[in-house]
Amino acid sequence: MTLDVRTYIVMTVLSATCSSLNTDILVEIGIMTAITLLMLISSKGSFMPKLLICYALMLLTQFVLFPVMPQTAVSLLSLPVVNIRSFFPTIMCIVLLYRNTKVSQMTATFTRMHVPKGVTITLAVAVRYIPALKEEWLHIREAMKMRNVSAGVRDPFRRMYRRLECQLVPLFVSAINTSDELSAAAVTRGIDAPATPACRNYRPLGMRDYTALFITAAVTAFCVWREYGGAA
């Protein structure tokens, strides 16, 4: 089962709102359970057990290990563990959005919503470039390891600059080449054509979208009520 891109976007923004407002761990676990269930019934590859294990480890660290750990360790780990843990629902929603949305569907939906062309193309390209960026970064790291680029440079600033240069320049070259290739392909397909593009992949909001939106809105309203409504 997949939902519409708009549903995923609204869910992401509202889950971030809930994460910021909610301070009750039980509510957070409830939200995480709901998102995990949604991941399980979503398309193949949406469910990521590693994310859940990570979340469980953070819960364990905060509620089991922190009380018995020395103060110095707690001071060091408290901020990153709590911050990342409380934004896990948002991270899960972003994963859902990314894994279940095709770029063509996103573009069609945004076009139908009359989102400016520049914004639509920029976001579509950004989403499509993420896997390529990851792959490119791994290649650069492997190449750097193999050549041992910073060997022999003693000055730490020069060494840092050398490493930065060796990592960033191939990345920028790759990004510029990719943008040129994508541009050529897009121009051939008529990206600059003055006519309004056909929205073949547009899918109107269905019952499942409205249900998901209703549940998300209800949870957000509950979190707002708990924060500002005077609940003890």
Next chain:
Amino acid sequence: MNRANNNKLQGKDFITCGIFSLLAMVGMVLAAVMNISGYTAIFYPAVASFFIGILYVIVNCKVPKRFAILIFGIVPCAYFFASGLIEGIVGSVGIILLSFVAEAILGKERPDAAKITVSGLVYTLYMSVIGMTENFIFTDKYCDDALAHGIDGTIVEQMRQMYGMKWLWAVVIAATALCTFVGIAIGKAIMKKHLRKAGLV
């Protein structure tokens, strides 16, 4: 094609800006490592601005057209917006406003090295001024929220003391400006040494 049309953003410009916009967001996410402790968190804007400064120069040279910076800010804007609540919305609006200011500074004739530096310094102010508003102005609320979320009390008190020193905000802004300046300088050096020679820009 006339000059007016040449100066208008086209499909390929949106694609280039989109890719560099994503790289800017990746830079911001990587810089978030600074949030590992309360003391280093204040340097998050500076580290993020360093990466953004490098990318800012390349975008300006690759797409020397009006509103390219506005498009460059879209993905970071979406990143802020997805982070939720008022801070996220304020951050997104801040990026858009400062993009317009940077566009106004850059003017019609691009790329101009001095204008790129000044506009880049203004553009990255969203990290240090808008991004740090809650920490330095609404310090008590920020620290109370952190405590309620479960952050260790000692850390929260340290943060309360640190954000209570308002002059530190000026230091954060200055450090961010300095890092942006260094980033822009490195960006220009990379352009001169590699990208121009390779005929990519």
